Amino acid sequence: MSSRLAITCLLMLTLWPSVSWGLLEGLYCGKENCYDVLGVTRESSKSEIGKAYRSLARRYHPDLHRGQEAKAIAEEQFKLLATAYEILRDEESRTDYDYMLDNPDAYYAHYYRYYRRRVAPKVDVRIVIVVTLTIISIIQYYSGWQRYDSAIKYFATVPKYRNKALDIAKDEIQERIHNRKGKNRLSKADQKEELESIIRKVIEEKMDVQGGYAKPTLWDVLWVQLLICPYTLLSFLIWHAQWFWRYTLLKQPYGREQKLYLIRRYMKMGQHQFNAQEDKQIEEYLHLELWKRDQFEAWKAEQDEEMKKKLAENPRYKAYRRYMKNHGPGRITFED
Secondary structure: OHHHHHHHHHHHHHHOOOOOOOOOOOOOOOOOOHHHHHOOOOOOOHHHHHHHHHHHHHHOOHHHOOOHHHHHHHHHHHHHHHHHHHHHHOHHHHHHHHHHHHOOOOHHHHHHHHHHHHHOOOOOHHHHHHHHHHHHHHHHHHHHHHHHHHHHHHHOOOHHHHHHHHHHOHHHHHHHHHOOOHHHOOOHHHHHHHHHHHHHHHHHHHOOOOHHHOOOOHHHOHHHHHHOHHHHHHHHHHHHHHHHHHHHHOOOOOOHHHHHHHHHHHHOOOHHHHHOOOHHHHHHHHHOOOOOHHHHHHHHHHHHHHHHHHHHHOHHHHHHHHHHHHHOOOOOOOOO
């Protein structure tokens, strides 16, 4: 019985972490005491630790040793010196190491403290968040300008908008292109370039591009939206409270803006999407009194029925329905 107990105790001492001396394998300097590695004490100052490290580093630098074995031994000792110095020169890391020496039994806490410091980001998380939001805002702003520029170029090619711009700027075109004589006369290429510049300017200044391609402003970027978020939320609550009080409780008649809001909500469209429609179409919505729920439901049913008729008469849609009927949605074929 006594021999079995002795064997059990021996196995426990072999497998159990070496915590009696406050040193753990894989943490800090391993089974070596960092203070002993540098030849200093726990009372030594940072300058004394640095001085001891530089002295020992010169002695054990691998380049100062000859022979493969001697160089390998010096290299291992040099790495251990560097590890010990890195731990003891930092106040927080040195505090964690001293805590391990004073509390050898709390080895789980030692592992946590050690790896938390190694894995934790070196940069303040707040700085990372600020930089990330700034980058996103810059990309968002310049992407908005690219979309706006693409929209202007597209409108300049559409006959409807191009002819309207030409009509608005006919006096300017006559003065800047056709009335130039002699040496000031422009070549055909310069005339074309000047004409396109005038058309673009008129479209930008006289025509309101709305929706997702509208002219970007700083109010639209993420940073500004986050800063004014409390104001936006407060405005949202006040607006809905006023709506409930005026039009639900007091039954006041709707104005133009209120009617358009109800129409947009029934259509399940965003503000930019709704505003991107032509003025003629919006006026038609008002004329049909679509802010009234029953009127809107009847109009929507008519639109759906008309759409079904158009699809039924569309050759492509007929072919698609025929294909779905014969082959089904889950089958892939190579038929022509």
